[in-house]
Amino acid sequence: xxxxxxxxxxxxxxxxxxxxxxxxxxxxxxxxxxxxxxxxxxxxxxxxxxxxxxxxxxxxxxxxxxxxxxxxxxxxxxxxxxxxxxxxxxxxxxxxxxxxxxxxxxxxxxxxxxxxxxxxxxxxxxxxxxxxxxxxxxxxxxxxxxxxxxxxxxxxxxxxxxxxxxxxxxxxxxxxxxxxxxxxxxxxxxxxxxxxxxxxxxxxxxxxxxxxxxxxxxxxxxxxxxxxxxxxxxxxxxxxxxxxxxxxxxxxxxxxxxxxxxxxxxxxxxxxxxxxxxxxxxxxxxxxxxxxxxxxxxxxxxxxxxxxxxxxxxxxxxxxxxxxxxxxxxxxxxxxxxxxxxxxxxxxxxxxxxx
Numbered sequence: 573x574x575x576x577x578x579x580x581x582x583x584x585x586x587x588x589x590x591x592x593x594x595x596x597x598x599x600x601x602x603x604x605x606x607x608x609x610x611x612x613x614x615x616x617x618x619x620x621x622x623x624x625x626x627x628x629x630x631x632x633x634x635x636x637x638x639x640x641x642x643x644x645x646x647x648x649x650x651x652x653x654x655x656x657x658x659x660x661x662x663x664x665x666x667x668x669x670x671x672x673x674x675x676x677x678x679x680x681x682x683x684x685x686x687x688x689x690x691x692x693x694x695x696x697x698x699x700x701x702x703x704x705x706x707x708x709x710x711x712x713x714x715x716x717x718x719x720x721x722x723x724x725x726x727x728x729x730x731x732x733x734x735x736x737x738x739x740x741x742x743x744x745x746x747x748x749x750x751x752x753x754x755x756x757x758x759x760x761x762x763x764x765x766x767x768x769x770x771x772x773x774x775x776x777x778x779x780x781x782x783x784x785x786x787x788x789x790x791x792x793x794x795x796x797x798x799x800x801x802x803x804x805x806x807x808x809x810x811x812x813x814x815x816x817x818x819x820x821x822x823x824x825x826x827x828x829x830x831x832x833x834x835x836x837x838x839x840x841x842x843x844x845x846x847x848x849x850x851x852x853x854x855x856x857x858x859x860x861x862x863x864x865x866x867x868x869x870x871x872x873x874x875x876x877x878x879x880x881x882x883x884x885x886x887x888x889x890x891x892x893x894x895x896x897x898x899x900x901x902x903x904x905x906x907x908x909x910x911x912x913x914x915x916x917x918x919x920x921x922x923x924x925x926x927x
Contacts, residue, residue, distance in 0.1 A: 591637075591673035597891055598679045601630070610895050611791030617671045617890045618694050618857040619798055619821060625789045627747040633687040633785070633796060634695040637677050640669040640858060651768040654692075658762050659828040668859040674891040677703040685745045688716035689798035690760050690782035691723050694857065698727050705729065715743055715750065718780040719760075738779045748789055751813070755782035756803035759831050784809070792816035792896040795845055799854070801830065802837040806844035817896055818847040821854035822868065823861035832861055835868045839875065842883045849900050850885045869903065 597614065606612045606626040614622045620635040641664065649656045649664055656662060677700040686704060688696050696716075701724060704712065713735045714724050721736040735743055737752040744750075760781040762771060786809075787794040795809070795818040809815070820841050823832025832854060833841065842850035852865050865887045872885050885903065888894060892905045921927065 591676050593672065593674040593891060595676050595679045597675050600893070602682065604893070606791070609791055610898055611789040611794070613794070613894045613896070615853065615888050615890050615892055616675050619689070619819070619854050621819070621853070623748070623787060623789070623794065625747055626791060629746040629748050630683050631685045631687060631745060631748060631787065632683060634689055634798065635675070635677070635700050636694050636697045637673055637699050638693060638697060640667040650766050652764040652766050654759050654763040655829060657764065657771065658759065658830070661828060666860050669857060670859050670862065671856050671890050678707065680704065680707060683708050684712055686712065686714045687750070687785060688720040689785065689796060690717060690755065690757055691719040692760070692763065692799065695798070696720060696723060701727055701729055713743070713745070717783045719782070737783060739783060748787060751786040751788065753784040753786055753809055754778070754805060755784050755798065756800035756805065757782045757798060758801050759799060786813050786815070795819065795847065797821065797841060799831070802833055802840060806841050810845035810847075815845040815847045817849045817851060818842055818845050819851050819853050822852035822863060822865060823855050823858070824863035826860055835871045838868055839872060839881070843879070843881060847883045849896065850883050851888055851894070852885070853888070856890055
């Protein structure tokens with residue numbers, strides 16, 4: 573007699589377990605009916621997020637389905653890695669992926685554009701590019717700066733699907749207007765594609781490597797700072813554009829590294845952009861950059877009265893939904909708790925006082 577356990581292999585385990593959320597989030601996004609004059613967003617982890625408008629326009633930004641370190645056997649970074657260039661260190665950084673995969677890229681059925689802010693490995697994904705080409709019938713565009721679009725082409729994305737942008741460019745996708753803006757991701761400037769290239773005396777071109785985006789919808793304008801460091805030029809963006817929600821990369825930088833913004837940086841960014849809502853991202857994903865995002869709220873509460881902040885922070889959870897302006901009064905997200913139908917049917921217990 574065969575035993576059930578005999579049919580179990582590593583492959584069956586992987587197929588039955590990953591992605592950890594299956595198609596749950598895919599289905600929630602598909603089923604969501606966005607009300608007029610609102611915009612819905614879902615955080616997929618790292619700096620990845622999904623936007624859906626009341627006209628059923630779907631935009632995916634920096635979706636990534638990869639992982640971090642998976643073995644201790646490799647001891648050193650590549651000599652040209654951005655963290656090696658930045659710090660002069662060689663020990664392999666222990667950046668383990670902390671969050672589960674909450675979206676199945678191969679079950680995405682409706683999408684109108686793929687956006688990338690820059691070409692770092694946790695902001696672009698060959699699996700997602702392949703899934704879009706295989707499963708989305710319409711020839712939707714892949715939009716990003718030159719370094720990102722070059723990488724898509726290298727992977728095999730058809731050139732006629734590519735839209736290369738630089739700061740100042742505007743791309744219309746159905747009812748959504750996407751404005752490319754200056755990036756301040758100085759980590760990109762010391763990224764040399766994994767090869768050692770002497771950088772002293774050079775002048776890397778940021779506009780080819782990275783952009784920020786302003787995603788303008790009928791429900792509100794979303795500013796994506798991506799992996800930008802703090803810059804005084806956020807104030808220029810805030811002067812020139814109406815910003816409702818702003819996303820920024822939060823993290824606790826290890827000694828010798830300047831890669832993520834701090835809580836103070838994020839508050840300054842939101843103030844400079846004249847935003848209504850500040851949402852920290854990226855702090856969730858890497859084990860060596862993790863920080864408690866409630867530090868943002870703590871510092872906000874300490875400074876809000878004396879600096880008369882006009883914005884409010886919101887602490888999200890990966891896989892969670894945020895609707896603007898409906899949710900702008902909220903401070904923190906909690907996944908649906910369930911059991912809304914409690915006591916609508918008879919209990920089944922040995923006796924009533926048991927619980």
